[in-house]
Amino acid sequence: MQxxxxxxxxxxxxxxxxxxVAVRAGVAKTxxxxxxxxxxxxxVAVVARMQDEVPVAYRNDVRADLTxxxxxIVDGLHRMRLAxxxxxxxxxxxxxxxxxxxxxxxxxxxxxxxxxxxLRRNALVLRMxxxxxxxxxxxxxxxxEVVFDQLAGALYYRLLITGAPIDAAYVDRLVASVLxxxxx
Amino acid sequence: MQxxxxxxxxxxxxxxxxxxVAVRAGVAKTxxxxxxxxxxxxxVAVVARMQDEVPVAYRNDVRADLTxxxxxIVDGLHRMRLAxxxxxxxxxxxxxxxxxxxxxxxxxxxxxxxxxxxLRRNALVLRMxxxxxxxxxxxxxxxxEVVFDQLAGALYYRLLITGAPIDAAYVDRLVASVLxxxxx
Numbered sequence: 001m002q003x004x005x006x007x008x009x010x011x012x013x014x015x016x017x018x019x020x021v022a023v024r025a026g027v028a029k030t031x032x033x034x035x036x037x038x039x040x041x042x043x044v045a046v047v048a049r050m051q052d053e054v055p056v057a058y059r060n061d062v063r064a065d066l067t068x069x070x071x072x073i074v075d076g077l078h079r080m081r082l083a084x085x086x087x088x089x090x091x092x093x094x095x096x097x098x099x100x101x102x103x104x105x106x107x108x109x110x111x112x113x114x115x116x117x118x119l120r121r122n123a124l125v126l127r128m129x130x131x132x133x134x135x136x137x138x139x140x141x142x143x144x145e146v147v148f149d150q151l152a153g154a155l156y157y158r159l160l161i162t163g164a165p166i167d168a169a170y171v172d173r174l175v176a177s178v179l180x181x182x183x184x
Numbered sequence: 185m186q187x188x189x190x191x192x193x194x195x196x197x198x199x200x201x202x203x204x205v206a207v208r209a210g211v212a213k214t215x216x217x218x219x220x221x222x223x224x225x226x227x228v229a230v231v232a233r234m235q236d237e238v239p240v241a242y243r244n245d246v247r248a249d250l251t252x253x254x255x256x257i258v259d260g261l262h263r264m265r266l267a268x269x270x271x272x273x274x275x276x277x278x279x280x281x282x283x284x285x286x287x288x289x290x291x292x293x294x295x296x297x298x299x300x301x302x303l304r305r306n307a308l309v310l311r312m313x314x315x316x317x318x319x320x321x322x323x324x325x326x327x328x329e330v331v332f333d334q335l336a337g338a339l340y341y342r343l344l345i346t347g348a349p350i351d352a353a354y355v356d357r358l359v360a361s362v363l364x365x366x367x368x
Contacts, residue, residue: 081289098289101344105265105282115347122346138366146338146361149348153337154330156345160285161336162306163299170330177330181365182322 005046012084013099018042040103040110047100048117050076056124062132063175069125070151070171077159077166098160122148150178189230196268197283202226224287224294231284232301234260240308246316247359253309254335254355261343261350282344306332334362 003025008016018039022029036042054072059065080096104114129144138147154174158164187209192200202223206213220226238256243249264280288298313328322331338358342348 095289098286102282102286104347105279105344111347114345118346139364141364142366143357143361146354146357147366149338149341149346149358150334150362152345153339153341154333155337157333157337157340160289160344161298161340162302163288163295164333173327173330174333177327178334178362179365179367180323180325181363181367182326182331183363183365 001045001049004042005049008043008046008096009079009083013043013096015084016043038110040100040107041113043096043100043103044110044113044117047080047096048121050079051117051121056128058128058131058135060135060137062129062137063179065128065132066151066175066178067171069128070155070175071168073152073155074166074168074171077155081159095159097156101160122152147178151175185229185233188226189233192227192230192280193263193267197227197280199268200227222294224284224291225297227280227284227287228294228297228301231264231280232305234263235301235305240312242312242315242319244319244321246313246321247363249312249316250335250359250362251355253312254339254359255352257336257339258350258352258355261339265343279343281340285344306336331362335359 004021007021007024011020016039018032018036019029021042022032025032032042036045054069054076056069057065077097083096100114104111125148126144129138129142129147132138133140133142133144151174155166155171158166158170188205191205191208195204200223202216202220203213205226206216209216216226220229238253238260240253241249261281267280284298288295309332310328313322313326313331316322317324317326317328335358339350339355342350342354
């Protein structure tokens with residue numbers, strides 16, 4: 001898995017291959033293909049492992065806790081966006097995130113794996129939001145699932161759809177807007 | 185453009201081709217290729233035209249106005265997700281939205297076209313949110329750009345990343361959560 005992660009971030013999605021991972025890890029190709037039948041299966045496993053490297057914890061300050069977690073997501077998205085890109089190139093290889101989303105839409109089994117990965121991971125954040133609610137930091141009627149969709153969704157929307165920048169300043173604006181609400 | 189839209193929604197992204205659009209529209213292929221050098225350029229033009237069919241207007245009830253607009257987005261996303269899918273099939277062709285996002289990440293010129301399309305379109309919604317703020321329906325310090333990212337982002341996140349359903353009931357939860365805010 002470590003070899004796979006290094007190759008994915010180094011080469012990007014297009015030039016990533018199960019065969020090369022096998023060479024780098026010094027294992028038989030058949031061993032890898034038995035567990036990950038296609039490149040997409042292996043990419044999803046690599047992304048899941050990257051996600052698991054980021055801790056999710058409620059430390060009694062929901063604004064700081066969300067800000068920390070969203071900045072970690074932004075870091076991960078940037079690493080996957082830049083993966084495989086020749087420096088100073090205009091027309092670049094695809095971002096890994098966009099390719100994973102396309103593969104998830106294209107193949108039902110990849111879609112199921114991607115959805116399960118995010119369901120498992122996001123459950124940790126929902127638990128954090130529930131703890132903040134129980135501690136009185138969030139309002140009683142808060143909808144944790146929707147609140148997290150607003151936060152993570154805004155980041156992915158800018159990355160995949162509008163191309164607008166996502167950085168620490170944007171994360172601050174986003175967390176402030178979600179916590180405050182828009183109603184006058 | 186009408187032929188192109190019909191073919192895209194009927195056949196889906198994979199089986200959509202500039203050549204077939206030319207046949208259906210009764211024009212020379214070269215005419216189309218001069219204006220849209222690749223299939224992706226034509227797909228972006230079709231999506232932009234679909235977006236323009238949905239009116240954006242502030243009618244002095246920001247909750248109702250946002251709900252109406254987001255439900256129109258959801259309808260469009262479902263049409264593009266189902267495009268080209270054989271009915272009752274598990275493993276299906278890619279959703280058009282996911283393919284457009286992947287193409288935008290893969291080719292700088294397609295990315296620029298996609299970003300410009302959303303920038304132009306979303307400017308109308310930002311104007312609507314500013315009008316609602318000026319009318320006192322949204323708070324003075326509201327961040328229209330971020331608020332719209334929270335709304336649209338949540339929909340695209342569920343469509344492209346988590347696979348969670350998006351329907352009218354979800355739109356209601358989303359609008360309520362964004363307007364109310366999460367803070368206790």
